[in-house]
Amino acid sequence: MAKSVSRDLHKMKAFVRFKENTEHESERRKFAAWFEPEHFIVEPAGDFFVQRFHDMDWIIATPKGTAFYTENTLKFDHKPAQKLQMTDDTEELWKIYYASIFNPARLKVKAMRSEMPKKYWHNLPEAMLIPDLIKTAAKRATKMRISSPSKAAGFADAARAPEIHIVKPRESQFSNLIDLNNAARTCQRCTLHCNATQTVVGEGDSEAKLMIVGEQPGDAEDLAGRPFVGPAGKLLDEALKNSNIKREKAYVTNAVKHFKFEPRGKRRIHQRPNRYEVQHCKYWLINEIEIVRPTLIIAMGATAAGALTGSDSNIATRRGRIVKTDFGPSLLITFHPAAILRAGAYERADEMKSQLLADLNMAAAWLAKDTPVL
Numbered sequence: 162m163a164k165s166v167s168r169d170l171h172k173m174k175a176f177v178r179f180k181e182n183t184e185h186e187s188e189r190r191k192f193a194a195w196f197e198p199e200h201f202i203v204e205p206a207g208d209f210f211v212q213r214f215h216d217m218d219w220i221i222a223t224p225k226g227t228a229f230y231t232e233n234t235l236k237f238d239h240k241p242a243q244k245l246q247m248t249d250d251t252e253e254l255w256k257i258y259y260a261s262i263f264n265p266a267r268l269k270v271k272a273m274r275s276e277m278p279k280k281y282w283h284n285l286p287e288a289m290l291i292p293d294l295i296k297t298a299a300k301r302a303t304k305m306r307i308s309s310p311s312k313a314a315g316f317a318d319a320a321r322a323p324e325i326h327i328v329k330p331r332e333s334q335f336s337n338l339i340d341l342n343n344a345a346r347t348c349q350r351c352t353l354h355c356n357a358t359q360t361v362v363g364e365g366d367s368e369a370k371l372m373i374v375g376e377q378p379g380d381a382e383d384l385a386g387r388p389f390v391g392p393a394g395k396l397l398d399e400a401l402k403n404s405n406i407k408r409e410k411a412y413v414t415n416a417v418k419h420f421k422f423e424p425r426g427k428r429r430i431h432q433r434p435n436r437y438e439v440q441h442c443k444y445w446l447i448n449e450i451e452i453v454r455p456t457l458i459i460a461m462g463a464t465a466a467g468a469l470t471g472s473d474s475n476i477a478t479r480r481g482r483i484v485k486t487d488f489g490p491s492l493l494i495t496f497h498p499a500a501i502l503r504a505g506a507y508e509r510a511d512e513m514k515s516q517l518l519a520d521l522n523m524a525a526a527w528l529a530k531d532t533p534v535l
């Protein structure tokens with residue numbers, strides 16, 4: 162009996178699948194799960210879930226009682242609960258993730274059945290994938306063997322890569338932007354490719370004198386596959402127009418080529434890329450610079466400035482000056498349009514907007530000296 166209860170507890174910890182409830186106004190995220198244990202284990206399992214999920218409110222409903230965790234307080238109701246019928250946006254993502262980590266070459270059906278008994282399957286969204294994954298495993302494993310790589314995966318290589326510093330212009334290892342972009346589209350140098358829809362490569366004149374570098378694609382860019390087409394892009398377009406810079410004559414790109422976000426209900430909330438992600442993505446930015454060979458780069462915001470100078474410190478004090486770099490093009494740091502949008506209706510937003518405009522005017526005047534193309 163003790164063994165059976167302990168096994169049931171273990172399975173509950175592994176197989177509870179929360180679904181998010183986004184229909185509320187509260188600041189804390191809310192989740193609910195339906196689970197069918199064999200024994201009365203909801204109460205002894207409570208602390209485990211509190212430790213794991215203390216920063217959200219949740220309910221685990223079961224036919225053998227319900228645990229409620231709201232505002233840091235755990236309570237129980239010992240009556241049988243009604244089955245919850247819920248789904249959320251993450252369920253599809255979870256299934257994609259599960260299918261992609263299911264390794265056909267290491268499949269042991271017997272061990273899997275004992276680890277994940279069938280009686281739990283009807284509450285596990287991923288379980289519906291398993292029969293097909295098992296059926297196709299042998300074929301997929303053979304395919305994996307045939308196409309086995311002769312070299313470690315890009316991600317492992319990249320993880321060992323030393324800091325990349327741009328020192329002086331080299332020849333790019335790609336002969337043109339088409340080859341570079343094709344390679345970037347399958348980039349796995351960091352984990353951001355896992356959740357993003359696609360790599361958003363740069364666009365514009367491949368011989369542009371001006372390169373504009375943003376942070377990373379946002380929600381709209383991730384879906385469209387093009388940089389600066391969402392709200393920040395609209396503001397950038399307006400500012401470029403007001404400074405007589407033709408966007409199509411420039412080359413517009415980002416320091417990081419995949420959208421980093423956190424799913425929140427139906428929304429995908431922008432997350433700033435970390436140093437590691439910027440560092441790994443710099444490989445593409447360097448190659449873009451080496452192919453386009455602009456005379457001036459405008460770095461918008463701290464991430465772009467960080468990628469190009471190694472320092473992402475205060476933009477307000479670094480903006481508005483055209484400086485020489487030791488890797489070729491000159492550099493102008495300015496505000497990111499999204500930072501202006503975030504400043505919203507505050508007075509500061511107007512000031513930042515006119516400073517962005519002043520910086521773009523300065524770039525246009527500087528370029529006009531030897532580049533009549535803009």
Ligand code: URA
Nearest residue numbers: 375376377378388389
């Ligand atoms: N913000 C960026 O930095 N880049 C984009 O492409 C869009 C928004």
